[in-house]
Structure formats: structure tokens, C-alpha cells
Amino acid sequence: MDELHEVATAYYNNGSMEQQNLAWLFFRAMDVDVLKRTANNNLNLPPSPWRLPLIGNLHQLSLHPHRSIRSLSLRYGPLMLIHFGRVPILVVSSADAAHEVMKIQDLKFANRPKSQVIKKILNGGRNLAFSPYGEYWKQIKVNLSELLGTLTVDVICRLALGGKYSGCDERGEINFRHIIRTYMELLGTFPVGEYIPSLAWIDRICNLDGKVKDAINKSDSFLERVVQEHEVDDGAHKERSDFVDILLSVQKDKTMGFEFNRSDLKIILLDMFIGGTSTTFTLMEWTMTELMRHPECMSKLQEEIRSNSPHNLYVKEEEVEKMTYLNAVVKEALRLHPPAPLLPRLLTEDVKLKGYDIAAGTHVFINAWAIQRDTSSWGLDAEEFRPERHLNSPLDFQGQDLKFIPFGSGRRICPGIRTSLALAEVTLVNLVKRFNWRVEVGPLGDGIPDLVEAVGIDVCRKFPLIVFPSSAFSFT
Numbered sequence: 001m002d003e004l005h006e007v008a009t010a011y012y013n014n015g016s017m018e019q020q021n022l023a024w025l026f027f028r029a030m031d032v033d034v035l036k037r038t039a040n041n042n043l044n045l046p047p048s049p050w051r052l053p054l055i056g057n058l059h060q061l062s063l064h065p066h067r068s069i070r071s072l073s074l075r076y077g078p079l080m081l082i083h084f085g086r087v088p089i090l091v092v093s094s095a096d097a098a099h100e101v102m103k104i105q106d107l108k109f110a111n112r113p114k115s116q117v118i119k120k121i122l123n124g125g126r127n128l129a130f131s132p133y134g135e136y137w138k139q140i141k142v143n144l145s146e147l148l149g150t151l152t153v154d155v156i157c158r159l160a161l162g163g164k165y166s167g168c169d170e171r172g173e174i175n176f177r178h179i180i181r182t183y184m185e186l187l188g189t190f191p192v193g194e195y196i197p198s199l200a201w202i203d204r205i206c207n208l209d210g211k212v213k214d215a216i217n218k219s220d221s222f223l224e225r226v227v228q229e230h231e232v233d234d235g236a237h238k239e240r241s242d243f244v245d246i247l248l249s250v251q252k253d254k255t256m257g258f259e260f261n262r263s264d265l266k267i268i269l270l271d272m273f274i275g276g277t278s279t280t281f282t283l284m285e286w287t288m289t290e291l292m293r294h295p296e297c298m299s300k301l302q303e304e305i306r307s308n309s310p311h312n313l314y315v316k317e318e319e320v321e322k323m324t325y326l327n328a329v330v331k332e333a334l335r336l337h338p339p340a341p342l343l344p345r346l347l348t349e350d351v352k353l354k355g356y357d358i359a360a361g362t363h364v365f366i367n368a369w370a371i372q373r374d375t376s377s378w379g380l381d382a383e384e385f386r387p388e389r390h391l392n393s394p395l396d397f398q399g400q401d402l403k404f405i406p407f408g409s410g411r412r413i414c415p416g417i418r419t420s421l422a423l424a425e426v427t428l429v430n431l432v433k434r435f436n437w438r439v440e441v442g443p444l445g446d447g448i449p450d451l452v453e454a455v456g457i458d459v460c461r462k463f464p465l466i467v468f469p470s471s472a473f474s475f476t
């Protein structure tokens with residue numbers, strides 16, 4: 001019992017940091033039937049590590065689950081069954097197995113597990129990321145793909161003009177960045193009671209419900225204000241409608257063939273911020289880190305930028321599209337540091353997968369982090385940052401080749417690929433063109449930034465990247 005207590009409290013000891021610990025692992029609703037079916041001895045189940053009663057394999061996870069799960073997979077194989085408390089989790093760790101899950105049998109794996117927290121803070125999961133695969137999800141996705149182009153421009157304008165909604169409101173009450181952070185923390189919370197019902201009291205002590213209610217109230221009143229502002233100025237006087245204007249017109253358009261009410265509108269807005277902000281930021285942060293660790297790549301990139309955009313101080317989006325080395329640098333950063341390392345899916349019907357029987361209701365984690373460092377796909381230098389490997393390669397961001405899936409693959413692939421790449425690439429080229437970058441002191445006193453990962457739903461740097469820019473133009 002002592003050991004159990006230790007494991008359970010480990011998630012909560014230090015508030016938000018520890019709550020985020022198990023990160024992506026917690027997108028889950030509990031379907032106990034699945035247990036009964038996986039316990040059937042006649043089934044051919046994937047290999048499993050030995051597990052403890054009650055807590056299953058939870059004790060084998062570290063602060064960085066994508067790493068500890070990979071270590072287990074190296075011993076038990078690319079399809080491995082583990083248990084969080086009483087819930088079976090299928091872990092997928094090779095491009096070949098991921099191809100079977102995300103391409104060949106994608107339809108059966110097209111749902112996502114939902115915890116009680118997710119149901120509460122995301123309006124029953126009516127946002128895109130958690131709505132079940134079906135008509136509502138399809139309609140929202142089609143509309144969103146068109147709208148996201150607008151969002152890119154919007155975000156870039158906001159960056160250039162100063163983030164309108166990133167600070168406190170006029171009354172100094174609500175800080176939107178703080179709201180997003182709280183949501184990320186809640187999404188990363190490990191709801192002990194859902195995996196181990198006898199420990200549900202821990203969730204009560206931690207006031208999970210109270211935190212959820214507080215987050216919902218704050219985000220709702222903030223988003224309501226934003227929507228109301230847009231209703232007053234309905235876009236008629238604007239040169240270009242923004243993302244909220246377009247969502248409002250979708251809401252008014254009764255010919256869409258699906259219900260899209262005000263709560264849905266607000267939850268989609270939130271979805272965009274949750275899905276898009278920290279992932280894109282994390283991509284930029286890791287790309288700068290790797291460029292500073294590899295000055296030869298930084299110089300090559302600066303050369304490419306200057307030859308494609310020799311005259312302007314500000315590099316434009318259309319100039320960026322021609323930069324093949326930049327594209328290779330971003331791909332390599334996403335390969336080694338996928339902002340979402342574990343992709344959560346939920347199996348909706350029993351399947352045979354590579355000869356194994358997997359029961360409906362099993363939660364699935366596709367370990368993109370492990371797949372993208374697999375030496376059998378990437379060669380012996382798989383752990384090294386080498387953008388050149390992507391030059392003249394047909395690999396794209398669309399998850400066609402399952403060895404590279406930073407945005408996922410199949411039906412539930414990320415709808416924000418273009419948005420995030422456009423934003424990240426424009427920002428990066430402008431930073432790199434105008435400045436030379438160095439860190440004052442690295443972890444070894446060598447001026448090289450470290451690669452330590454934070455714990456959380458999105459794997460960003462643990463320590464902030466403190467850098468010193470100097471004008472790059474004095475060297476040209």
C-alpha cells in the first residue's frame with residue numbers, strides 16, 4: 001500500500017508540474033468491458049511487461065513517458081500492451097505498425113479517449129480534437145481547414161502589431177495566456193480515480209472539480225467578451241474578416257446542415273488556441289536550439305535566406321516558400337522534437353492487428369517520438385540533427401510515410417499544419433536573417449544550449465532559451 005500511495009501522490013506533489021507529468025497519457029474515458037475481453041485467455045494479445053496489481057504498469061513510467069515507453073517497447077516490441085490501473089493501453093512504436101493503425105485500419109482507431117476533465121472543460125468534447133469521428137467532426141473539420149488560412153494571416157498580423165489578447169483585459173482580471181496554460185495543465189492531469197477507482201479521493205483532495213469549474217468560468221467569460229466585441233463590430237467595416245467573424249458567419253448560416261451553437265463556437269476558438277499555440281511555439285524554440293547547437297547549419301540557413309531575400313529587411317511569406325534548406329531544418333527539428341510525442345487514439349471495434357487481438361475500447365498511444373528516432377528507418381545517426389537528410393527527399397508533413405508523423409496521420413491528422421509551418425517559418429527566417437545568436441553559458445560552460453525536455457502535454461524545453469542577439473548585418 002505504501003508503494004501505491006507513493007505512485008499516486010507523485011502525480012500531485014508539486015501541483016501543475018507534476019500533474020502534467022504523464023502528459024498525453026490522459027485522454028481517457030473508462031470502459032471496463034474492455035478489461036474483461038482482454039482478460040480472455042484464448043486471445044492472442046501483444047506482449048506486455050509484467051505489471052503490479054491495481055496500478056498496472058504506472059510504476060514503470062518516468063517524468064517523460066515517451067522515453068520510458070520507448071525503453072519498454074525496445075524490449076517488448078513495436079506493438080505492446082500496458083495497463084494504467086485497470087485500463088489497457090496499446091503502444092505503437094514502429095512506422096510499420098503505425099501504418100496499420102493510422103492508414104489501413106484508421107477508421108476503427110479514429111476516436112480519442114475522453115476523461116471526465118476533458119468532457120467538462122471542452123463542452124462534452126464538442127471541440128474538433130475530442131469530438132467522436134462522425135458527421136459533426138467532418139463538418140467542423142472541412143470548415144476549419146478553409147478558415148485556418150485566415151488564422152495564419154491573423155496570427156502573423158497580431159505578432160507584428162502586438163498580441164491583442166495575450167495580456168490582461170482592461171480590468172486586469174483575465175490573462176488569456178494564463179487561461180491557456182491552465183487548460184494545458186488540466187488536460188495533462190492524471191485523473192487517478194478514473195484508472196484506480198479506490199483512489200478517487202485523491203482527485204477530491206486535489207480539488208480537481210474546483211479547478212475545472214474555475215477554468216471553464218474564466219475562459220467562457222473571456223471568450224464571450226471577444227465574441228461580443230466582434231458582434232458589435234460585425235466585420236463590415238474591416239478590410240478583412242478575422243477568424244471570429246468567420247466562425248460567427250458559420251453560426252448564422254443555417255444551411256450548413258449541422259447545429260453549431262454559441263458554446264460550440266467558443267469551444268472551437270479555444271481548440272485553436274490549445275492546439276496551435278504551444279505546439280507552434282515549441283517547434284520554434286527547438287529549431288532555434290538546434291541551430292545554435294549547429295553553427296554550420298545556422299550559417300547555411302542565413303546564406304539561403306540572404307540569397308532568396310537580398311533586399312528587404314522583413315522576409316515575406318512568399319519568399320519563404322522557396323527556401324528548401326529552411327524546410328529541411330524545420331523537418332529535422334520536428335523529427336527529433338515532435339511537440340506532441342504521444343498521439344492518443346481510441347479503438348472502437350475489435351481488430352486483428354499484425355496477428356494480435358485488440359479489444360474495442362483499448363486506448364492507443366502512437367509513440368511518434370520513438371518512431372522518428374528509429375534507426376531502422378533513419379539510419380545509425382538517427383539521434384543526430386542533420387537537416388541534409390531531408391534535402392531531395394519526397395517526405396512531406398502529411399503523414400503519408402509513417403516514419404515521419406509530427407502532425408499525425410490519417411483521418412485525425414492535425415488541421416493546423418499550414419498555419420503552424422507558415423507562422424514558424426516566417427518567424428524563424430526573420431530572426432535568423434537579422435541577428436546572430438549565441439547563449440552566454442551552456443550547461444557545460446561551452447555556450448551550447450541544452451536539450452533538457454520539460455514534462456507536460458507538449459514537450460517543450462525545460463529551461464528557457466536565454467540568448468543574446470547581435471546584428472547580423474554588420475557581418476555582410
Ligand code: HEM
Binds near residue numbers: 275407409
Ligand atoms: C508545430 C505545430 C503543431 C504540431 C506539431 C501539431 C501536432 C498535432 C498532432 C500530432 C495531432 C494529432 C494527430 C493525430 O492523432 O493523428 C494534432 C491534432 C490537432 N491539432 Fe495540431 N499541431 C500543431 C499546430 C496546430 C495548430 C496551429 C492548430 C490550429 C490552429 C492545431 C489544431 C489541432 C486540432 C484541432 C487537432 C485535432 C484534430 C482532430 O482530432 O481531428 N494544431 N496536432
